[in-house]
Amino acid sequence: MKKMIYADNAATTQLDPAALEAMMQWLQDEYGNASQPYSFARAPKKALADSRAVIAECINAKPEEIYFTSGGTESDNWAIKGSAFADPDHRATITSQIEHHAVLHSCAAIERLQYPVAYLPVDECGTVLPETLERYISDQTRLVSIMTANNEIGTIQPIKELAEITHQHGAVFHTDAVQAVGHIKIDVQELGVDMLSASAHKFNGPRGVGFLYIRDDVKLCSFMDGGAQETKMRAGTENTAAIVGMAAALKKNTDALEQNAAHVMALEKLFLSEMDKAGINYIRNGCNTLPGLLSLSFPSHGGETILHRMDLKGICISTGSACNGSSDEISHVLQAIRLSEDYALGTIRISLGKNNTEYELLQIVKELTLLMGNGH
Numbered sequence: 001m002k003k004m005i006y007a008d009n010a011a012t013t014q015l016d017p018a019a020l021e022a023m024m025q026w027l028q029d030e031y032g033n034a035s036q037p038y039s040f041a042r043a044p045k046k047a048l049a050d051s052r053a054v055i056a057e058c059i060n061a062k063p064e065e066i067y068f069t070s071g072g073t074e075s076d077n078w079a080i081k082g083s084a085f086a087d088p089d090h091r092a093t094i095t096s097q098i099e100h101h102a103v104l105h106s107c108a109a110i111e112r113l114q115y116p117v118a119y120l121p122v123d124e125c126g127t128v129l130p131e132t133l134e135r136y137i138s139d140q141t142r143l144v145s146i147m148t149a150n151n152e153i154g155t156i157q158p159i160k161e162l163a164e165i166t167h168q169h170g171a172v173f174h175t176d177a178v179q180a181v182g183h184i185k186i187d188v189q190e191l192g193v194d195m196l197s198a199s200a201h202k203f204n205g206p207r208g209v210g211f212l213y214i215r216d217d218v219k220l221c222s223f224m225d226g227g228a229q230e231t232k233m234r235a236g237t238e239n240t241a242a243i244v245g246m247a248a249a250l251k252k253n254t255d256a257l258e259q260n261a262a263h264v265m266a267l268e269k270l271f272l273s274e275m276d277k278a279g280i281n282y283i284r285n286g287c288n289t290l291p292g293l294l295s296l297s298f299p300s301h302g303g304e305t306i307l308h309r310m311d312l313k314g315i316c317i318s319t320g321s322a323c324n325g326s327s328d329e330i331s332h333v334l335q336a337i338r339l340s341e342d343y344a345l346g347t348i349r350i351s352l353g354k355n356n357t358e359y360e361l362l363q364i365v366k367e368l369t370l371l372m373g374n375g376h
């Protein structure tokens, strides 16, 4: 059977074998509930503490500032809702038009409760300009939430500058770093962020687990009510195996950050030069993008058509135009960067990971050429 080519790493990634190996004992033999007082709970309790310390070190935080969650969606919901409800005197939230739905829909939820939210426009690269934030921020602002890097077009935001402006107005800065953690250097001190969301399955960890970094002086309401886990901030029995797997995956990717980035950037370069050689008409969206994330728009073919054709050839990519991977609507991100409709409807996202090879990239170019280039 022909091997599948997986080029949709922004959607999810393959579990790293080191993470799987680290997880096994917690799934099978060491199944104790970390909150129990008996000695059988000692090992899982220590595994959670060790994982917290490993994750904290990877992003230059303190272990007690890392809170385990069920993934990026929960971390974003918590940061936005927990922040809005924490300070009734400063009710306004600012975010951008190109955030993930985990942020946008959380903002819509607080708006329904009469908390005002402003959605910052972006430029044609998908960048939130610091001067735009300057125009919208006020002393009523409680939270500014801007993603580190966009999941559709890959644009990396000027987070440090945006956080600085936020702090000048006494507000709290959150960043959804789900696409960035484990792929580019993230140092919460250097960036000056107060909260940061991450998700393990985007950096070769297991799905359904993530974390929220909350700087120790940030006032935030608890999100899950129940038991006393996570210092009473996020109730629910901890998923020890998943948390251990997340820490192992993050450590491995962080240690190999430059090497992995160089690998995917070399593949990206090869891909783009082969596309140009093939004479295919396309534009690339985004600027200052995440390594290996390619949002490409073709005026001649629909994104859906390209996706299905690639699927028939055993290649997994994503459409860049669909809101949910299955409709023809133009996504909010492509609308926000004001991409014209003919290009927007012909948008695909190819997202490379550390396991991709040159051969795979050449195969993708070959199939794209057969579909739309001079090679048919």
Ligand code: PLP
Residues within 6 Å of the ligand: 010, 011, 070, 071, 072, 073, 074, 076, 100, 102, 147, 149, 150, 151, 176, 178, 179, 199, 200, 208, 210
């Ligand atoms: N935020 C961004 C930028 C994402 O790309 C995603 C997932 O695609 C999420 C949040 C949601 O993360 P999760 O799948 O862990 O809930």
